[in-house]
Amino acid sequence: xxxxxxxxxxxxxxxxxxxxxxxxxxxxxxxxxxxxxxxxxxxxxxxxxxxxxxxxxxxxxxxxxxxxxxxxxxxxxxxxxxxxxxxxxxxxxxxxxxxxxxxxxxxxxxx
Amino acid sequence: xxxxxxxxxxxxxxxxxxxxxxxxxxxxxxxxxxxxxxxxxxxxxxxxxxxxxxxxxxxxxxxxxxxxxxxxxxxxxxxxxxxxxxxxxxxxxxxxxxxxxxxxxxxxxxxxxx
Numbered sequence: 067x068x069x070x071x072x073x074x075x076x077x078x079x080x081x082x083x084x085x086x087x088x089x090x091x092x093x094x095x096x097x098x099x100x101x102x103x104x105x106x107x108x109x110x111x112x113x114x115x116x117x118x119x120x121x122x123x124x125x126x127x128x129x130x131x132x133x134x135x136x137x138x139x140x141x142x143x144x145x146x147x148x149x150x151x152x153x154x155x156x157x158x159x160x161x162x163x164x165x166x167x168x169x170x171x172x173x174x175x176x177x
Numbered sequence: 178x179x180x181x182x183x184x185x186x187x188x189x190x191x192x193x194x195x196x197x198x199x200x201x202x203x204x205x206x207x208x209x210x211x212x213x214x215x216x217x218x219x220x221x222x223x224x225x226x227x228x229x230x231x232x233x234x235x236x237x238x239x240x241x242x243x244x245x246x247x248x249x250x251x252x253x254x255x256x257x258x259x260x261x262x263x264x265x266x267x268x269x270x271x272x273x274x275x276x277x278x279x280x281x282x283x284x285x286x287x288x289x290x291x
């Protein structure tokens with residue numbers, strides 16, 4: 067079953083705006099990872115946040131994790147048309163084990 | 178070394194035929210994972226290996242599916258007697274146990290069963 071659930075399912079914004087995507091999960095995790103997938107392509111790893119971390123940054127990306135609410139958010143600042151893709155959160159219950167993905171958020175950045 | 182590679186990239190087969198996919202992980206990565214993704218869905222876990230040992234198999238992996246990693250390097254995923262419901266993208270990922278546990282994905286093999 068899908069543990070991670072992304073919200074919203076689809077998001078359309080203008081170039082330069084910020085995009086926020088949310089992810090909720092149900093069971094305990096070791097870490098949570100965000101991936102990007104362009105149409106018909108493989109997944110590109112964006113960022114990993116461990117269960118004992120609350121916030122992490124990587125370039126224009128900011129990820130937060132609230133283990134008490136079992137939720138995470140991905141913020142992309144100053145979006146670009148090239149950011150158009152599907153974004154997935156994936157949870158890992160134990161170190162190096164399976165990932166459980168949500169259904170993803172389809173982000174469209176209009177030029 | 179350029180990352181995880183998968184072959185073939187596309188496979189079209191007729192129902193009832195057997196197919197085999199290959200995954201070459203990032204060099205020295207000791208964990209290798211297989212996932213399946215259907216259109217509009219997130220990837221679903223199938224199985225994973227640490228070195229040559231298959232550590233976990235999903236219930237999705239029916240008796241028609243078998244995966245091997247004989248020397249702890251590349252892996253193969255075989256589907257016997259394919260069904261139309263097997264049509265999907267098959268993704269492979271690898272990681273280095275104990276070093277961040279980030280899973281790096283290959284480009285996938287798109288299977289179409291006619």
